[in-house]
Structure formats: structure tokens, C-alpha cells
Amino acid sequence: MFTKLKDEKLFAVIAREEQRQEQEINLIASENYASQVVRTATASVMTNKYAEGYPGKRYYSGCTFVDGAENLAIERCKKLFNAEHANVQAHSGSQANMAVYFSVLQPGDTIMGMDLSAGGHLTHGYPINFSGKLFNSVSYAVNPETEQLDFDEIQKLAEQHKPKMIIAGASAYSRIIDFQRFAEIAQNVGALFLADMAHIAGLVAVGLHPNPTPYADFVTSTTHKTLRGPRGGIVLSKEKFAQQLDKAIMPGMQGGPLMHVIAAKAVGFYEALQPEFKTYQQQVIKNAQAMAQAFTDLGYRIVTGGTDNHQFTIDVRSKKITGRTAEVALASAGITLNRNCIPFDPEKPWITSGVRIGTPAITTRGMKEKQAKEIAHLAHEVMINHADETKLKLVKEQVKQLCKLYPIEQNEFVLPFTSDFNQRQDSL
Ligand SMILES: Cc1ncc(COP(=O)(O)O)c(C=O)c1O
Structure with a gap:
């Protein structure tokens, strides 16, 4: 009935969202990229x-x-x-x-x-x-x-x-x-x-x-x-x-x-249930630990001092900014994350003194410790220059280049949607 009807407006929005996901570094700890099969x-x-x-x-x-x-x-x-x-x-x-x-x-x-x-x-x-x-x-x-x-x-x-x-x-x-x-x-x-x-x-x-x-x-x-x-x-x-x-x-x-x-x-x-999934999760943790260390080396305090899992929260007060300012500046440079209260935060939840960082999404793209550290440095550049539009534009370009090297659909941790997928020996 509707085969000839093209919802151009909606699909244009989806296409732009797809492009946004490809071109931005996603550090939101609760997000990930589901495989094509999913x-x-x-x-x-x-x-x-x-x-x-x-x-x-x-x-x-x-x-x-x-x-x-x-x-x-x-x-x-x-x-x-x-x-x-x-x-x-x-x-x-x-x-x-x-x-x-x-x-x-x-x-x-x-x-x-x-x-x-x-x-x-x-x-x-x-x-x-x-x-x-x-x-x-x-x-x-x-x-x-x-x-x-x-x-x-x-x-x-x-x-x-x-x-x-x-x-x-x-x-x-x-x-x-x-x-x-x-x-x-x-x-x-x-x-x-x-x-x-x-x-x-x-x-x-x-x-x-x-x-x-x-x-x-x-x-x-x-x-x-x-x-x-x-x-x-x-x-x-x-x-x-x-x-x-x-x-x-x-x-x-x-x-x-x-x-x-x-x-x-x-x-x-x-x-x-596949063995690759364990390798993926190991890398998620390695990336989080490498990035947390890089932020520590750059003078940020990590809540609890570090991480055992896929995420951590950084206290951004040492750079004289709030979580909200950091979130907004990072977003304009193509780095997506969310502001987050630190324990006993003196700021209100709308402002906050911290940002939460997670590595599941960048790891799904195939990024490793080297890129995790590079991202910490890019985020740092943004946070210390949050009011400098030229600097933010420069970082945005670097973010795009990095994303281009790690496209979402062609990464090593997404299982291929091929006959191999069906042939895997697993009774379930
Ligand atoms: C610990 C925990 N429980 C529950 C939820 C709720 O999940 P949903 O957003 O799917 O309702 C979240 C979401 O962020 C969560 O972090």
C-alpha cells in the first residue's frame, strides 16, 4: 500500500543521526553500538x-x-x-x-x-x-x-x-x-x-x-x-x-x-556467548583504566581513584569548570558524555562537579589503549579551552579523523553477519 511513499523527512533525520554517531566519540557509559545482526x-x-x-x-x-x-x-x-x-x-x-x-x-x-x-x-x-x-x-x-x-x-x-x-x-x-x-x-x-x-x-x-x-x-x-x-x-x-x-x-x-x-x-x-565477547569486555576495562590514568596524569581527580570496570567519573574542579560546562564544550567538539555528580557534590545535579566516562562504545569501534589516551588528551584540550571556539573546532576535526579510522560497522568486535554466524557450533 505504502511501497511508493517515501518518508524523506524522517529518513533524513535517521541519516543525520547515523552520521552523528559515526563522527562523534561516544563516552556515555550506558550506551553502545548494537551489531547489525541485533x-x-x-x-x-x-x-x-x-x-x-x-x-x-x-x-x-x-x-x-x-x-x-x-x-x-x-x-x-x-x-x-x-x-x-x-x-x-x-x-x-x-x-x-x-x-x-x-x-x-x-x-x-x-x-x-x-x-x-x-x-x-x-x-x-x-x-x-x-x-x-x-x-x-x-x-x-x-x-x-x-x-x-x-x-x-x-x-x-x-x-x-x-x-x-x-x-x-x-x-x-x-x-x-x-x-x-x-x-x-x-x-x-x-x-x-x-x-x-x-x-x-x-x-x-x-x-x-x-x-x-x-x-x-x-x-x-x-x-x-x-x-x-x-x-x-x-x-x-x-x-x-x-x-x-x-x-x-x-x-x-x-x-x-x-x-x-x-x-x-x-x-x-x-x-x-561467543569467545570474542570476552576479548571485547577485557578491552573495555583496559581502555577505561588507560583513559582514567591519562586523566590522572593530566591533573584530574578520578572518583575512588580509578576503575575496575567500564566507567569512571572525573572531578573537573581542578580545571576551574563545572560538569555542565565540560559537557557542553565537549559536545561541541564531537565528544559526547554526561555530566555527573561526584559523591557529596557541592553543586546541584543540573550543574555538577564531574563528568561520567565510559568505554563500551569506543571499544566496540575497535579502539584500544592508545586511542583511549588520545581521547583523554583531546577532552583535556576542550576542558581547558572551553570558551575558545577556534580550539574547539580544531579538536572537532581531530575527533572526526579519529572516528574515520574506526568506523562503527567495520570493527573487529562486531560478529560478522554471514554464513559463519549461522555455522557457529552452539546448540543454543
Ligand atoms: C543501574 C540501572 N538500572 C536501571 C536502569 C534503567 O534502564 P532504562 O533506561 O532501560 O529504563 C539504568 C539506566 O541507566 C541503570 O543504570
């Missing part, structure tokens, strides 16, 4: 299908093949994280967290998560988020000296407030999270334990960060950050919570699942 599945006919329910138990007919896709996604996901139960239907990370709360909590129950300004996420009990409105939210921060999780303090707060659920996980935290210790504290006070591994799921998948699955009652994640799948969420749980969880998602929270995204999640998990 994007092909996302754009597939699976988007046409209504499939309320779960594989084998749908409220619509014609679900044989979407069942196949969802079963693959579930089995691969369970294998990847060694989980007893996986629900792959959550539309996003926020909905994954909502599903966990709705499966075992009642409005008014107490939850305890990491404070947003210390690095936690909105959905861990922030007052104006649904999680802070529906539940009685208690927050833990980080130790003011080490800027790291302080388990004695967390234990004390847990004993004082007796939360029904303790939430571990963060959006801006660069150190290993001791999920076992969290589980022990939860057990001591009779709380359920949710680990939100949205940021670090890719590292967890290959064993470069401890897996929370053995210790937590529930584990949530996004699929689009270090995990490099399509935009979406997942929930893993112990078998004893499986039914409650599935019911909380459907019919509790949503109707038809996004079958095209679930198909793409299956592809993302498949990619993550």
Missing part, C-alpha cells in the same frame, strides 16, 4: 505479532515462531548468567525493576537502595520516581573518604530500617560490587535481595565482574549497555519466585511483549 532482528517482522502471555501459553494464535524466538532468548539468557529463571519481556531496565517490586512488595513497604547522588539509579527509590513514591525509601551512600560502598554503614542502616528489599547496583560506580556481602546483610535482616547489574551485565557475562545470580533473589539488567544487545530489560530470579515474577510482568504491568526486541535480545545473548 538491529536486523529489531527491524524484523516480529514487530507485527501480538503475543500476550508466555511461550506455549499465549492469548493469541499464530505464536509458534515468536515462541521459538522467546524460548531461545530465555535459554541463552539463563546460560549466560547461570540463572534458574529468566523473564525477557521487560521493555526496559526501569520496568524490570518495577516488575521485581510488584512481584513481592506491597505499596508502603521499605526498600533500601543506593542514593542517586552517590551513583545509584532513579528506580532504586528516588523520591520523585515511582519507586520512591510507592515505597518507603531508605538510601545508602558511599564512604566520604574512599567514595566506595561502606558495608558497615549499609549493615547499620539495614538493621535500623529493616527494609523488605535491599537493592545493589549503580549507574555511576567504578568499583567491583561485592554482591555476596550484600546478600549476607539482606539475610541478616530478613530482606529480599535485588541486584541490578544493568551497567555491568556484559562484564558479568564473561566473568570479569562477580555474578550476582548465585546470591540474589532477583537480578535485573538492561540489555543495551555493556551487554550490547537491543534496548530493553531482563529479570532473572530464583525458581521459587518465577511464577510471581512472570505474573507481575504480564498481566500485572504490560500487555503484548515487544517480540522484535525479544528476538534481538536472543541475538545479543548469542553474541555474548
Whole structure:
């Protein structure tokens, strides 16, 4: 019907976004470039299908093949994280967290998560988020000296407030999270334990960060950050919570699942099960550590002093600028990142004293430590010359040249979309 209709306006916008992604250095810690195979599945006919329910138990007919896709996604996901139960239907990370709360909590129950300004996420009990409105939210921060999780303090707060659920996980935290210790504290006070591994799921998948699955009652994640799948969420749980969880998602929270995204999640998990994915994640960490060291050498303070994972936050005050000024100047030079509070930030969240930096995206482009250091130097040039338009233009040109050498689609870490992909020997 519409085959001759060309939506030139919209496709011009998409083309420009594609060009922006090609020509800019992306240091946003929560972003990545999904492979062509993941994007092909996302754009597939699976988007046409209504499939309320779960594989084998749908409220619509014609679900044989979407069942196949969802079963693959579930089995691969369970294998990847060694989980007893996986629900792959959550539309996003926020909905994954909502599903966990709705499966075992009642409005008014107490939850305890990491404070947003210390690095936690909105959905861990922030007052104006649904999680802070529906539940009685208690927050833990980080130790003011080490800027790291302080388990004695967390234990004390847990004993004082007796939360029904303790939430571990963060959006801006660069150190290993001791999920076992969290589980022990939860057990001591009779709380359920949710680990939100949205940021670090890719590292967890290959064993470069401890897996929370053995210790937590529930584990949530996004699929689009270090995990490099399509935009979406997942929930893993112990078998004893499986039914409650599935019911909380459907019919509790949503109707038809996004079958095209679930198909793409299956592809993302498949990619993550390949040996190359571990090499990729190792490089993500090496790049983050090299870049953090380069910033330290340039006179910046790194929150917690360094990084064990894919991200870190730098305190930009030594260069007499705010996080906001840095973000805006860097964006105009083609370096994309986000301003971020440092722990106990004297500035308001709109301004901030820091910027958050992540290396998943540049590593997907094939960049290594040398380029990571080069990027730190380019960012430094921008921050110390943030009001000098000529300097910013010069850096923008250098950024473009660097990006040209590392095109998004032709990098070594995206698995080829060829027969080789289908021939890989893997029963899943
Ligand atoms: C730790 C954590 N949990 C949950 C989310 C929410 O994910 P989404 O943006 O898909 O709702 C994020 C997103 O940044 C996150 O960092």
C-alpha cells in the first residue's frame, strides 16, 4: 500500500543521526553500538505479532515462531548468567525493576537502595520516581573518604530500617560490587535481595565482574549497555519466585511483549556467548583504566581513584569548570558524555562537579589503549579551552579523523553477519 511513499523527512533525520554517531566519540557509559545482526532482528517482522502471555501459553494464535524466538532468548539468557529463571519481556531496565517490586512488595513497604547522588539509579527509590513514591525509601551512600560502598554503614542502616528489599547496583560506580556481602546483610535482616547489574551485565557475562545470580533473589539488567544487545530489560530470579515474577510482568504491568526486541535480545545473548565477547569486555576495562590514568596524569581527580570496570567519573574542579560546562564544550567538539555528580557534590545535579566516562562504545569501534589516551588528551584540550571556539573546532576535526579510522560497522568486535554466524557450533 505504502511501497511508493517515501518518508524523506524522517529518513533524513535517521541519516543525520547515523552520521552523528559515526563522527562523534561516544563516552556515555550506558550506551553502545548494537551489531547489525541485533538491529536486523529489531527491524524484523516480529514487530507485527501480538503475543500476550508466555511461550506455549499465549492469548493469541499464530505464536509458534515468536515462541521459538522467546524460548531461545530465555535459554541463552539463563546460560549466560547461570540463572534458574529468566523473564525477557521487560521493555526496559526501569520496568524490570518495577516488575521485581510488584512481584513481592506491597505499596508502603521499605526498600533500601543506593542514593542517586552517590551513583545509584532513579528506580532504586528516588523520591520523585515511582519507586520512591510507592515505597518507603531508605538510601545508602558511599564512604566520604574512599567514595566506595561502606558495608558497615549499609549493615547499620539495614538493621535500623529493616527494609523488605535491599537493592545493589549503580549507574555511576567504578568499583567491583561485592554482591555476596550484600546478600549476607539482606539475610541478616530478613530482606529480599535485588541486584541490578544493568551497567555491568556484559562484564558479568564473561566473568570479569562477580555474578550476582548465585546470591540474589532477583537480578535485573538492561540489555543495551555493556551487554550490547537491543534496548530493553531482563529479570532473572530464583525458581521459587518465577511464577510471581512472570505474573507481575504480564498481566500485572504490560500487555503484548515487544517480540522484535525479544528476538534481538536472543541475538545479543548469542553474541555474548561467543569467545570474542570476552576479548571485547577485557578491552573495555583496559581502555577505561588507560583513559582514567591519562586523566590522572593530566591533573584530574578520578572518583575512588580509578576503575575496575567500564566507567569512571572525573572531578573537573581542578580545571576551574563545572560538569555542565565540560559537557557542553565537549559536545561541541564531537565528544559526547554526561555530566555527573561526584559523591557529596557541592553543586546541584543540573550543574555538577564531574563528568561520567565510559568505554563500551569506543571499544566496540575497535579502539584500544592508545586511542583511549588520545581521547583523554583531546577532552583535556576542550576542558581547558572551553570558551575558545577556534580550539574547539580544531579538536572537532581531530575527533572526526579519529572516528574515520574506526568506523562503527567495520570493527573487529562486531560478529560478522554471514554464513559463519549461522555455522557457529552452539546448540543454543
Ligand atoms: C543501574 C540501572 N538500572 C536501571 C536502569 C534503567 O534502564 P532504562 O533506561 O532501560 O529504563 C539504568 C539506566 O541507566 C541503570 O543504570
